[in-house]
Amino acid sequence: MAVIAIMAFLACLTLGGVSMVRATAASWQGGISREVTIQIKPAEGRDMNQALLTARDVALQFVGTIDGQVVDEAATERLLEPWLGTGLDFDELPVPRLVIVTIDENNPPDFAAMAAALQRAVPGAYLDDHRAWVNRLSAMADATTTIGVSIMALVFSAMVLTVVFATRGALSGSRDIVEVLHFVGAEGGFVARQFQNHFLNVALKGAFLGGGLACLFFVIARFWQARFLATPGSDQATALFGKISIGWGAYGGILLTIVIIAALTTLTARLTVMRTIREIDRIRSDPARTDTL
Incomplete structure (x- = not known):
């Protein structure tokens, strides 16, 4: 659960950061694109x-x-x-x-x-329509989104591998019980449901914990920016990130990330168990391997 909480925190933090940077870039871009400047020397x-x-x-x-x-x-x-x-x-x-x-x-x-x-x-009058700045802001927002998606993909990949190893560890400790249950007629889906229900419970607790901590981080950051307004540190953070605040869309994205993490964890656990049961079936169907074991 601790590992899943950490992964959820990083994924939600990345999602909120990308949302915040894109909103700031859109605000800058909108302000620039609404005006043109005529310069006269x-x-x-x-x-x-x-x-x-x-x-x-x-x-x-x-x-x-x-x-x-x-x-x-x-x-x-x-x-x-x-x-x-x-x-x-x-x-x-x-x-x-x-x-x-x-x-x-x-x-x-x-x-x-x-x-x-x-x-x-x-x-000698020069018209500046700010298209260069608009293009730069658009490129920056796209690059930020790409980096954020890449980080989230890495986090999800690490989480899936962690669940695979955790499921295999749990199966190793209960392999004899799984083999007996399967031998007396328990279907693979029945055995897999026991593991997936357990990991779903763990994943939901960890994902909500990590997502909640990410939301708390943004709330504290917003409070800090408002509390220390007009200080050098706050001014620098505002210049770089704009207003440290995420909208309801980002909070909805965090909730969706929690659901995705829980679903991925459950699906990974199920697939891992089903694969192990298929390995057991192959061993039972191979007399030479069964005699050796």
């Missing part, structure tokens, strides 16, 4: 404020754009404050200015045509 004789307004108006002419917002000097200064400090003089420092355009995700505009129109209206 300072140029000799250019009225930056007028150029920003012109770029915004050109972008909003396209079907699929919802809103446009010019990032003013105060907001730009706040963005650069961690690197350049406060009190920036934009007349002396050639800092690019931004226009953020909100788009309709279900009906995005023609970005190529928009970029060309911006170049004609404001030479």
